[in-house]
Amino acid sequence: MGAKILSGKQLAQEMREEMKQETLALKEKYNIIPGLAVILVGEDPASVSYVTGKRKACANIGIYSREENHPADMSEEKLLSLIKKLNNDPKIHGILVQLPLPDHIDETKILYAINPDKDVDGFHPFNVGKMMIGEDTFYPCTPHGIQQLLVRNDIPIASSHIVIVGRSNLVGKPLAAMLMQKKEHANATITVCHTRTKDIGYFTRQADIVVAAIGRPNTITEEMVSEGVVVIDVGVNRVEDSSKERGYRLVGDVDFEKIGQKASAITPVPGGVGPMTITMLLHNTIKSAKRHIR
Ligand code: GUN
Secondary structure, three states, rough: OOEEOHHHHHHHHHHHHHHHHHHHHHHHHOOOOOOEEEEEEEEOHHHHHHHHHHHHHHHHHOOOEEEEEEEOOOOHHHHHHHHHHOOOOOOOEOOOOEEOOOOOHHHHHHHHHHHHHHOOOOOHHHHHHHHHOOOOOOOOHHHHHHHHHHOOOOOOOOEEEEEEEEEOOOOOHHHHHHHHOOOOOOOOEEEEHHHHHHHHOHHOOOOOOOOOEOOOOOEEOHHHOOOOEEEEOOEEEEOOOOOOOOOOOOOOOOHHHHHHHHHEEEEOOOHHHHHHHHHHHHHHHHHHHOOOOO
């Protein structure tokens, strides 16, 4: 393994230590306790595990969290009225609806219903628009976490060619928008590849930084990257593994072992981007609570 391991786990710990001090100060000086509501509809195992991670992280740094767990057949109407209630709850500074939602619920309609001032995921079209034009807003957590991981490991973003593989609303699209801005920690040249790209390797071989956000194991292989590349692996895939007690292990979207020999730096899975996503959610919740200082 020649590459430097970019540990999101370690960086997340450092950042959460700082946040713990921040929530303490908010409580002591202003009697404000940041509050986050996490809504989960259904029992998708990956979503349950994400939500559990978010709850623990909140408790750890002094954020009040409220879990709203509802059955998979919850009606859209009921979900909308729950969001409305939380929009008006002064204890709640952030509302997160865990995605994906069951098919009978219109995701866009739900995202529009969240008060943009409490949209700590940064998914409300109003906040997406603000991000696009370079205004301060709640930045979506995974792209923001990736940006922080690069910045705090002194990996140059400005003037770098960053090739993002994946065009989702959660990761690919917002990451492209954030890193191309004419502002600090951005100014990159961006290429976005996706399922209809003819030859992904043609583009990734030209990259200084490759971001893999595809959702399929081993999609980015050794011959698709150049010597010295920086690789950010956003994938979280469960693959069967009978040697594990739970029957599976987590792997990313890149061939970690082989690319690790060629890259200058690479994120592990788990322990790379994942902990940074949760950290930026905590950051947004504190940011929202701080708007109540007077
Ligand atoms: N599902 C997968 N990642 C996320 C995320 O960052 N936020 C929400 N709300 N749902 C997700």
